[in-house]
Amino acid sequence: MTYSTTEIWALIGAIGIGTYVIRFSFLGLVGSRAMPDWAMRLLRYAPVAVLPGLVAPAVMWPDGDAAMDPARLVAAAVTVLIGWRSGNLVAAIFAGGGTFALLSL
Amino acid sequence: MASSRPNSYYWQGLRAAAPFIIAIAPFSIVFGVLAVESGLSIAQTIGFSFIVVAGASQFAAVQLMTEDAHFAVIVATALAVNLRMAMYSAALAPHLGMAPLWQRAIVAYLNVDQTFAMSVARYEAEPQLTLSQRLAYFMGLSTSVLSSWFAGSIFGAVAGQGIPKDLSLEFAVPITFLALASGLLRTVAHWAAAASSVIIALALDWVPLNLGLLIAAGVAMAVGAGVEIRNGRTQ
Numbered sequence: 001m002t003y004s005t006t007e008i009w010a011l012i013g014a015i016g017i018g019t020y021v022i023r024f025s026f027l028g029l030v031g032s033r034a035m036p037d038w039a040m041r042l043l044r045y046a047p048v049a050v051l052p053g054l055v056a057p058a059v060m061w062p063d064g065d066a067a068m069d070p071a072r073l074v075a076a077a078v079t080v081l082i083g084w085r086s087g088n089l090v091a092a093i094f095a096g097g098g099t100f101a102l103l104s105l
Numbered sequence: 106m107a108s109s110r111p112n113s114y115y116w117q118g119l120r121a122a123a124p125f126i127i128a129i130a131p132f133s134i135v136f137g138v139l140a141v142e143s144g145l146s147i148a149q150t151i152g153f154s155f156i157v158v159a160g161a162s163q164f165a166a167v168q169l170m171t172e173d174a175h176f177a178v179i180v181a182t183a184l185a186v187n188l189r190m191a192m193y194s195a196a197l198a199p200h201l202g203m204a205p206l207w208q209r210a211i212v213a214y215l216n217v218d219q220t221f222a223m224s225v226a227r228y229e230a231e232p233q234l235t236l237s238q239r240l241a242y243f244m245g246l247s248t249s250v251l252s253s254w255f256a257g258s259i260f261g262a263v264a265g266q267g268i269p270k271d272l273s274l275e276f277a278v279p280i281t282f283l284a285l286a287s288g289l290l291r292t293v294a295h296w297a298a299a300a301s302s303v304i305i306a307l308a309l310d311w312v313p314l315n316l317g318l319l320i321a322a323g324v325a326m327a328v329g330a331g332v333e334i335r336n337g338r339t340q
Contacts, residue, residue, distance in 0.1 A: 001143060001158060003173075005146075006143060016158075018317075022191050024194065026194040026208065028194075028206070028213060039191075040195070040328075042327070043326075043328045047161070048283070049322045050160065050285070051302075053302035053303055053305065053325065054282060054318055057306065075276070079283040081287075082287075083287030089288055090132075093135075094131075
């Protein structure tokens with residue numbers, strides 16, 4: 001990490017303000033008017049559209065090169081399986097983390 | 106009857122969300138530890154949790170910061186992760202929209218996945234609740250959920266200093282995200298969006314400034330919406 005102290009605080013501030021505006025938006029300004037269907041439909045997929053892509057490179061090629069790490073691939077698969085089947089966030093984190101810890105001993 | 110007073114609705118909310126104190130603590134502690142491990146100061150780490158109050162986007166930002174991504178890309182990615190909260194804001198508006206502005210401003214700050222989901226469920230089950238009862242219930246939920254988020258972040262940030270740097274804790278972030286996302290894979294459309302996101306992000310990993318991720322996210326949202334329309338699912 002090569003950011004200055006000022007840059008880090010600016011980042012936190014920018015993300016904080018942006019996030020607050022998103023949260024305040026309809027409740028604060030738009031009132032009880034309904035959102036258009038197409039917007040609701042797109043927003044519904046925002047988390048599953050961002051999070052998997054965000055971590056995919058760190059799972060597939062952890063050090064930025066082409067070398068795959070079986071421990072990471074298996075741990076990722078276990079996390080997704082447990083999270084999908086159980087819907088339990090904490091169970092999925094511990095299952096995936098435990099798998100990674102065991103396989104990378 | 107005592108249960109009609111706003112105060113008792115506060116306690117009902119606090120008790121209803123009490124399980125989240127335990128569920129959120131590991132998540133917030135891991136954030137505190139990882140942020141400090143990644144190079145943020147204790148004050149910055151705690152400030153992050155108090156100013157942004159959105160776990161997934163905070164993890165996303167820290168992950169990109171360890172990759173020295175461009176400032177604007179980090180902000181855009183974090184906000185993309187939080188876009189779903191516009192949906193929460195829209196869903197709360199019919200129930201709390203008539204409250205004074207300052208109260209809505211506080212609700213907006215406390216509007217996170219768990220407080221949103223539990224409050225709307227209660228409001229829909231009991232439409233006869235008064236505005237002050239609804240607000241009291243929301244504040245009770247928020248007390249449980251956010252005290253755990255704040256306290257865990259502080260604990261993790263302070264404890265993180267004592268953890269040796271060579272532990273490969275950095276993989277905790279991907280694990281956390283996969284756990285979050287996989288719990289949301291309820292329909293074919295969600296799977297299609299997630300798969301598109303992974304494939305495009307990997308294919309465009311060479312694109313500078315992590316812009317490939319934003320392209321992947323945009324296309325994946327459209328894919329999810331497209332599959333939903335094809336399957337004729339209106340939620």
